[in-house]
Amino acid sequence: xxxxxxxxxxxxxxxxxxxxxxxxxxxxxxxxxxxxxxxxxxxxxxxxxxxxxxxxxxxxxxxxxxxxxxxxxxxxxxxxxxxxxxxxxxxxxxxxxxxxxxxxxxxxxxxxx
Amino acid sequence: xxxxxxxxxxxxxxxxxxxxxxxxxxxxxxxxxxxxxxxxxxxxxxxxxxxxxxxxxxxxxxxxxxxxxxxxxxxxxxxxxxxxxxxxxxxxxxxxxxxxxxxxxxxxxxxxxx
Numbered sequence: 001x002x003x004x005x006x007x008x009x010x011x012x013x014x015x016x017x018x019x020x021x022x023x024x025x026x027x028x029x030x031x032x033x034x035x036x037x038x039x040x041x042x043x044x045x046x047x048x049x050x051x052x053x054x055x056x057x058x059x060x061x062x063x064x065x066x067x068x069x070x071x072x073x074x075x076x077x078x079x080x081x082x083x084x085x086x087x088x089x090x091x092x093x094x095x096x097x098x099x100x101x102x103x104x105x106x107x108x109x110x111x112x113x
Numbered sequence: 114x115x116x117x118x119x120x121x122x123x124x125x126x127x128x129x130x131x132x133x134x135x136x137x138x139x140x141x142x143x144x145x146x147x148x149x150x151x152x153x154x155x156x157x158x159x160x161x162x163x164x165x166x167x168x169x170x171x172x173x174x175x176x177x178x179x180x181x182x183x184x185x186x187x188x189x190x191x192x193x194x195x196x197x198x199x200x201x202x203x204x205x206x207x208x209x210x211x212x213x214x215x216x217x218x219x220x221x222x223x224x225x226x227x
Contacts, residue, residue, distance in 0.1 A: 032214050034216075042220075043218055043219065043220040044205070044218040046215050046216075046217070049215050051214045090155060090156070094214070094216075099144055099209045100146065100158055100161065101146070101148075101158070101207070102158075103155045103156045103157075104155065105154075105155050106154075106155045
């Protein structure tokens with residue numbers, strides 16, 4: 001079965017500094033991986049997805065993620081944090097065959113002015 | 114992107130009662146999923162709803178507590194039965210099968226049981 005582990009439950013950064021959110025995955029097959037963001041009292045929004053094409057994936061709002069098979073990682077980065085990036089971020093893997101999504105525990109990002 | 118509408122967006126219910134949540138997708142999809150997000154937690158899959166067959170429940174979730182209907186390829190309902198305060202959560206529906214790899218979610222139903 002597929003699963004993901006988010007290595008940080010909380011990340012705090014200063015506005016304008018880089019953001020790194022770490023995610024490791026476990027999958028018997030080539031996985032489909034996603035990062036979603038959830039702002040307070042809002043729905044889930046897709047940031048980016050990896051589906052076995054380019055290993056460096058660019059998403060919305062300046063976010064990108066790199067798929068590293070050798071490290072079974074799919075870390076999310078942004079070069080310069082903005083106050084609006086304060087939210088909950090979920091790393092997600094899709095199952096093969098059953099298409100279920102398995103969510104990581106989430107990482108809360110706070111941005112200091 | 115898909116448009117997924119959920120109703121109600123929120124509700125406050127008395128313990129022992131039931132609430133039915135509706136999920137409407139703007140195009141036909143093969144599979145629909147129901148998730149629960151307990152306060153401060155991540156999302157947990159409740160069940161997969163397939164049209165024309167019974168829903169498939171994940172470990173820890175049972176049909177008597179969370180009956181699901183899927184009458185056609187664009188609509189599903191989740192009922193939270195005999196509610197207790199522990200059922201207070203956000204319930205979200207999602208979909209798969211339009212040819213995209215990503216999933217889109219409804220805005221969620223914020224349920225409070227008192």
